[in-house]
C-alpha cells in the first residue's frame with residue numbers, strides 16, 4: 001500500500017526528496033562524522049536504507065566504502081541506477097519492515113535519510129534496529145536523518161496518539177508517517193545501539209503550497 005503511494009510520489013514529485021537532485025541537508029553532518037566513520041574497522045561496505053533516487057550516493061561515497069542502496073519502490077531505484085556512471089553500485093529492492101536481505105556483519109555503516117519515518121509502529125522500528133545491528137560489523141555505525149516533531153510542514157498534519165506517538169497523514173501524498181524525537185529513537189534502538197552524537201537542522205523549504213521552516217535532526221549511533 002505505502003509502496004504504491006511512494007511509486008506514485010516519484011511520478012508526482014510533490015515532496016522535496018523526490019524532486020531534488022542535490023544531496024539531502026542530512027549529508028552535511030554525515031560529512032562532519034567522516035573521521036569517526038573512518039575509525040570503523042569493518043568490511044568496506046555502506047548500506048543506505050530508503051535510498052530513493054540516489055541523490056546522496058556521491059556524498060556517501062566520500063566514506064570510501066562500496067555503496068549498497070535499498071528501497072522498496074522500483075521507480076526511484078531505476079533513477080538511482082541511471083546515476084551510476086562507471087561506478088559499482090548495488091541497488092536492491094527490499095522493505096525496511098521485513099528482515100533485511102543481507103548477510104550478517106557485512107557493513108561498516110548503515111544510513112537512512114528521511115526513511116525511518118515510514119516505519120510507524122514501535123515494534124517494527126525495534127525490529128529494524130535489530131536487523132541493522134545484525135548486518136553491521138561489531139563496531140559498526142548507524143546514521144539516521146529524520147523529520148522532527150518541530151517541523152512546520154508536518155506539525156499541522158500530526159495527530160498525537162494516546163501512547164505519545166506523533167503520526168502524520170499528508171493529504172497531498174496520502175502517506176501516513178511518523179515524526180520522531182531523538183530520545184524516542186534512542187529508546188527504540190536501545191539496547192542494540194548507543195548514541196554517539198547528534199545535530200539539528202533548520203532550513204526554509206518552498207513547495208507549491210507555501211514556504212515552511214523545516215526542522216530535522218540526525219544522530220550517529222554505535223552498535224552496542
Ligand SMILES: C[S@@+](CC[C@H](N)C(=O)[O-])C[C@H]1O[C@@H](n2cnc3c(N)ncnc32)[C@H](O)[C@@H]1O
Nearest residue numbers: 006017050051052071072073095096113114118
Ligand atoms: C523521503 S524519501 C527519501 C529518499 C532518499 N533517502 C533521499 O534522501 O532522497 C523516503 C524513501 O523511503 C522509501 N521507503 C518508504 N518506506 C519504505 C520501506 N518500508 N522499505 C524500504 N523503503 C521504503 C521510499 O520509497 C522513498 O524512496
